[in-house]
Amino acid sequence: MYELVPGSGVYIHQDNYRTVMTKERDGQPDGKAMARYLMSCFWKQSDLVGASIAEPPRPHHRSLDKGIINAIL
Numbered sequence: 001m002y003e004l005v006p007g008s009g010v011y012i013h014q015d016n017y018r019t020v021m022t023k024e025r026d027g028q029p030d031g032k033a034m035a036r037y038l039m040s041c042f043w044k045q046s047d048l049v050g051a052s053i054a055e056p057p058r059p060h061h062r063s064l065d066k067g068i069i070n071a072i073l
Contacts, residue, residue: 004038010071016041038072 001011012020016038023033039048043064052061053069
């Protein structure tokens with residue numbers, strides 16, 4: 001297991017870490033693709049529909065785990 005940010009308590013499997021580090025665009029790391037992939041490691045697509053990373057969440061939106069979101073971003 002690999003801790004995304006030291007001290008965050010948010011871990012991913014080493015295979016997922018290797019995969020996320022391959023996300024590039026025009027030979028440069030692609031942060032947007034990395035974030036999307038990491039979110040898919042923690043949530044199903046159906047969980048993300050109607051969810052928000054904003055705090056507080058907008059009306060009719062669910063809030064995602066702030067600890068995981070902070071580690072990803």
